[in-house]
Each structure stands twice: as C-alpha cells, then as structure tokens.
Amino acid sequence: MDLYxxxxxxxxxxxxxxxxxxxxxxxxxxxVRLSTICPHFGEEPSFSGTRGSGTIFFSGCACGCFFCQNHQISLAHSGRTLSPAELARDAKALLGKGVHNLNLVTADHFLPHVVQLCRALRRNGISVPVLFNCSGYARPEMISLLAQEAIDVFLPDFKFADAALAEECMGDSSYPELALAAIETMYEHKGPLKPWDPSGQIPADSGVLVRHLVLPGRIDNSFAVLAAxxxxxxxxxxxxIMSQFRPTPSCAERGVFRRPVTKEEYEQVCDFAEILGFTHVYTQPEFGDRAFLPDFDREEPFRGNARDH
Ligand code: SF4
Ligand code: SF4
Known part of the structure; x- marks a missing residue:
C-alpha cells in the first residue's frame, strides 16, 4: 500500500x-472503489465460457479516453468504496456463483489492492484464473510485478498506434510505444492465451489476448495497431477485434466519432488481420448487437446477461 x-x-x-x-x-x-460485480456472459468465449466470467468493474481510469464506453465509471467515477476485507468477501461471493475466473476490469490504478486480493484468495485455497482486463497503458515494471504475484491472464487493449490520435483521445502521444512495451512484457511472462478454445467449452487459464476497438473513420489506426x-x-x-463502439455524449460535444463503426470498416480491419496471417482471432459476427453495451446506472449493466440467468 506504500505505492499509493x-x-x-x-x-x-x-x-x-x-x-x-x-x-x-x-x-x-x-x-478501492468499484461499480459492479457480476457474472458476465459478454466477454470472449475463452473467458465467459458456459458459466460466465466473474467481473469486477473498478472506478476511474488513468487513460480517461473521452469516448470511453464505460464513461459512467471511468470518467464520472460512479462506484462505492470497499475495504480490502469487503473486496475479498465480495470476490469470494462472486466466485461462489460458479464463474470460470475472476476478471478485474480497469484495476491498474489499484494495483496494491489487486495483489493483496489475489494473495488473500489464494491463502483461502481459491485457484481460479485471475484476468487483468486493462487499457495497455502500463509500466512494464508493474506488469512484471502483477505477472509474478497475481495475474494469470492479461487482457490488454491496444487502442492507438497513431500518436496524434492517442494525444487527442487520452492526452498522451506516448501511448503507442508504452502500450506496445507493456504488452510485450505481458507476452514475455505469459505467452499466448491457453488453451485456445473459441467454442468456450474450455476457458483460458493463462496467457495474453490483445483487444482492439475499431473507431469510426479511423481504420488507418486499426491497421497500424495490427501491423505493430x-x-x-x-x-x-x-x-x-471489436466492433461495438457507440458514440457517447462527449463525442457529440467534441464533434468526433459521432457514429458507430460501419460493417464495411469493421470487415476491412478483420480482413487486414487475415492478410497479416493472425491465427487466433475473435471477431464479432453479431454486428450491431447492443446487448452488451453497458449502462452502469442499472443494477445489471448488461442486458445480454439476462438470457443466461
Ligand atoms: S482505457 Fe478503456 S476504460 Fe480507460 S478511459 Fe479509455 S476506453 Fe475507458
Ligand atoms: S495510478 Fe497513474 S494516474 Fe493514478 S495517481 Fe497513480 S500515476 Fe497518477
């Protein structure tokens, strides 16, 4: 906790x-502050599997992207305060619902609590994989600490390969090189996601999967992300490769990203991944499915989860 x-x-x-x-x-x-703790069925099949991913959405984010799809918790900081004991209690209750893993979403800025939580769970004999679902904007030293002490699966975004776009969206033109170095460190520690079973029958228990959200009108950035x-x-x-971007109120205010990604844009990015020869790729065939766009003002933020309850 001294790190704070x-x-x-x-x-x-x-x-x-x-x-x-x-x-x-x-x-x-x-x-520590967090918004929502719930089984989530909208992650990739490697994580949601058949029983859901045990997801904890933390409040705040060091990136602060103006278009954030989780803006209610990342930018507006909605959430509640928990003591370490309460966090461990609630995590155990979530795992008690039979989920496949513990999925820590945007927890980078609570790293000491993450390490403490994982140690506490393991002391209690809990051995489910722990996922670090993050922005990619991280220091390699912190990634190494997490990889050695707490985390089994890294699920980083790689949002921007274009420095000017990163500056415009989250205020740091260094994001591309920093995120790439962080992802490289994750990969050195954990390697590719294992096992790879897109059917979701055998959920992943270690490794790295990189996510990329395609932005409207900026498939040049997506191409550069994939190439990098x-x-x-x-x-x-x-x-x-994710298609679900939707304009937020800040997009309207700025006059940027004021529409969803088109099917054609999304397909061009997926085609480029194929041309590069990527062998393990999740895409979103249900283009336009809004069931997993979150609304953190709801007790259950994801309408799509209802079908599995
Ligand atoms: S990194 Fe992700 S969670 Fe953080 S502000 Fe950007 S889009 Fe939102
Ligand atoms: S976690 Fe990052 S953004 Fe938050 S106070 Fe520390 S250095 Fe700053």
Whole structure:
C-alpha cells in the first residue's frame, strides 16, 4: 500500500500521495472503489465460457479516453468504496456463483489492492484464473510485478498506434510505444492465451489476448495497431477485434466519432488481420448487437446477461 504514497503506478507518474487524499490523473484515492460485480456472459468465449466470467468493474481510469464506453465509471467515477476485507468477501461471493475466473476490469490504478486480493484468495485455497482486463497503458515494471504475484491472464487493449490520435483521445502521444512495451512484457511472462478454445467449452487459464476497438473513420489506426503487434509479437498473438463502439455524449460535444463503426470498416480491419496471417482471432459476427453495451446506472449493466440467468 506504500505505492499509493507517491503514486507512480502507471505512466502518468503523478507522484501524488493518494493516502492523503491527493488525486492524480486516474482520479482515485487509496481506498478501492468499484461499480459492479457480476457474472458476465459478454466477454470472449475463452473467458465467459458456459458459466460466465466473474467481473469486477473498478472506478476511474488513468487513460480517461473521452469516448470511453464505460464513461459512467471511468470518467464520472460512479462506484462505492470497499475495504480490502469487503473486496475479498465480495470476490469470494462472486466466485461462489460458479464463474470460470475472476476478471478485474480497469484495476491498474489499484494495483496494491489487486495483489493483496489475489494473495488473500489464494491463502483461502481459491485457484481460479485471475484476468487483468486493462487499457495497455502500463509500466512494464508493474506488469512484471502483477505477472509474478497475481495475474494469470492479461487482457490488454491496444487502442492507438497513431500518436496524434492517442494525444487527442487520452492526452498522451506516448501511448503507442508504452502500450506496445507493456504488452510485450505481458507476452514475455505469459505467452499466448491457453488453451485456445473459441467454442468456450474450455476457458483460458493463462496467457495474453490483445483487444482492439475499431473507431469510426479511423481504420488507418486499426491497421497500424495490427501491423505493430504483428511486427513485435508475430501472428500467433491472440486477438479480439471489436466492433461495438457507440458514440457517447462527449463525442457529440467534441464533434468526433459521432457514429458507430460501419460493417464495411469493421470487415476491412478483420480482413487486414487475415492478410497479416493472425491465427487466433475473435471477431464479432453479431454486428450491431447492443446487448452488451453497458449502462452502469442499472443494477445489471448488461442486458445480454439476462438470457443466461
Ligand atoms: S495510478 Fe493514478 S495517481 Fe497513480 S500515476 Fe497513474 S494516474 Fe497518477
Ligand atoms: S482505457 Fe478503456 S476504460 Fe480507460 S478511459 Fe479509455 S476506453 Fe475507458
């Protein structure tokens, strides 16, 4: 927990003392806050499997992308405060529902709590895989710590390969090189996602899968993302190419990304992944399916989960 005292947990390197109420770019203090804890059936089949992924959505985010699809929790910071004991209790209750894994969403800025939680669960004999579902905007040192101490599966986004786009969207033109270095570190520690079973019958228990959300009008960025990870990590890197972008209120205010991605744009990006020779790729055949767009004002943010309850 000392790491909160002069916080350098992520590349923002704010050096604020979160234990004394100071806030850096992520906007969160030294007490863990989260929005929603639920079994989730909308992740890739390797994670949702047949019984769901045990998902915990943490409040805040160091990136602060203006178009964030989870803006209610990442930008508006909705959520509730939990003590470490309450977090462990709620995580155990979630695992008690029979989910395949524990899926920590945007927990980078709560790294000490993540390590503490994983240690506590393992002391209690709980051995489900722990997923770190993150922005890719991370320091390699922190990734190594997580890989050694807590995490089995890394599920990073690689959002921007275009430095100007990264600057425009989340205020750091270094995102492309930083995210690539972080993903490389994840891959060094864990390798590709294993086992690979897109049917969802055998959920993954270790490795790395990189996600990329296609942005409307910016398939050039998507091509550059795919080319960059292909060059760095090769065609066996598992990927998930996502089509579900929807404009948020901030998109209207800025006049940027004011429409969904078109089917043609999405297919061009998927085709490019095929041309590069990627062998393990999740795509979204149900183009336009809104069932898993979250609304964190609802007790159950994902309408699509209802079909499995
Ligand atoms: S975790 Fe938050 S406070 Fe710490 S360096 Fe990152 S943005 Fe700044
Ligand atoms: S990195 Fe992801 S969770 Fe964070 S603000 Fe950007 S889109 Fe939202």
């Amino acid at each position: 005292e002069c916080c350098e947990l992520c590349p923002r390197m704010c050096q604020v003392d979160r234990t004394r109420g100071e806030h850096g770019q992520c906007g969160e203090g030294a007490t 990870v292909h060059e760095k990590l090769g065609p066996d890197l598992p990927l998930s």
